[in-house]
Amino acid sequence: GQSLEQPSEVTAVEGAIVQINCTYQTSGFYGLSWYQQHDGGAPTFLSYNALDGLEETGRFSSFLSRSDSYGYLLLQELQMKDSASYFCAVRDIEDSNYQLIWGAGTKLIIKP
Amino acid sequence: GAVVSQHPSWVICKSGTSVKIECRSLDFQATTMFWYRQFPKQSLMLMATSNEGSKATYEQGVEKDKFLINHASLTLSTLTVTSAHPEDSSFYICSASGVSVSEQYFGPGTRLTVT
Numbered sequence: 001g002q003s004l005e006q007p008s009e010v011t012a013v014e015g016a017i018v019q020i021n022c023t024y025q026t027s028g029f030y031g032l033s034w035y036q037q038h039d040g041g042a043p044t045f046l047s048y049n050a051l052d053g054l055e056e057t058g059r060f061s062s063f064l065s066r067s068d069s070y071g072y073l074l075l076q077e078l079q080m081k082d083s084a085s086y087f088c089a090v091r092d093i094e095d096s097n098y099q100l101i102w103g104a105g106t107k108l109i110i111k112p
Numbered sequence: 113g114a115v116v117s118q119h120p121s122w123v124i125c126k127s128g129t130s131v132k133i134e135c136r137s138l139d140f141q142a143t144t145m146f147w148y149r150q151f152p153k154q155s156l157m158l159m160a161t162s163n164e165g166s167k168a169t170y171e172q173g174v175e176k177d178k179f180l181i182n183h184a185s186l187t188l189s190t191l192t193v194t195s196a197h198p199e200d201s202s203f204y205i206c207s208a209s210g211v212s213v214s215e216q217y218f219g220p221g222t223r224l225t226v227t
Contacts, residue, residue, distance in 0.1 A: 033215065042205050042218040043156065087155060099146075100216060102155045 002026045004103035006088055011109045012078055020073045020106045022088035031091040032064050032071045033100065038084045046073070048091075075108075083110045115139050116208050118219035125196055125226055133191045133222045135206030141186035142208035146216065147179075149202045156205065162189055186210075196226040 004024045012018040022032065031050035035043035049055055049064035049071060061074040075082055085107050089100040115138040125131050135145055144163050148156040160176075162168035162183035170176045180192040189208075193200055203223050207216040 042221040045215050045217065048215060099158065099161065102158075104155045 002090075002092075002101050004088055004090060004101060006086075006103040006106045008104065009107045009109065011111065014078055014080060014110055014112050016078050017074065017076045018078060018108065020075075020086050020088075020108070022071050022073075022103055024069050024071075024088070024090050024101075024103075026090045026092055026101055028092040029066070029069075029090055030093055032062070033089045033091060034060075034062055034073045035087045035089060036084050037087065037105070043087060046086075078110050080110055080112070083108060114215075114217040116142075116206065116217050116219040118206055118222050120222060121220060122223040123225070125224070127197055127226055128195055130192055130194045131196055131224060133193075133204055133206075133224075135189045135191070135208065135219050137187045137208045137210070137217075140208075141210050142189070143186065143210045144208070145183055145189040146207045146209075147181060147189075147191050148205045148207070150205060150221075151202055159191075193224065196224070198226045200224065201226045 006022045031048055033048045034046040036046050037043045047062035049062050054063045059076045064071040085105040087105045088103040092099055117136045119134045146161050147159045150156050158171050159174045160168040160170045160181050162181050164183050164186050168181035178194055183189040203221050205221040207218045209216045
């Protein structure tokens, strides 16, 4: 089967750094994406890794190790507005269309 | 760029009626659109994938006669929930991707409540 594992909940303090891990087992793999979703809203795209290594975009960084089937999202200088659910998703291709296989999401709770 | 809109943002309907949800890509041509539903505190569940001008591909367990999808143009896809029941109450989200965009971009979602 296909599965993505990520922690259900992470708690951190404002201004700190937090890492959200994601391990995956999928039949195909064309990249790992991360999405942020605030309560009541739709997911918004954060990052995409197709190759091994670290991608940095402002306070957010994403890492991928294809040999370990593992990636993480790193959030630095946490702000209260970062409180949200974070989903990892593997990009796979079926019938020439790419699909996203979703993790269950990690709820990030930030305390002042 | 890469803006996707959905309409309506929320809808309440009576059991047995049908509801249509529109998904539009505003600034790019969406060759592929995806429809998801999401229950509270759960991940997104892909319902179907639709390509412009062809029939949608439904995920296992999704009734194609109940959830009608039409992708008539490169900027518009619709999802019609037919004969809605309370268990169809959910958050429905569309996303779109195209040749010009490398990622899926999501609409704001439609919250459906069936009474």
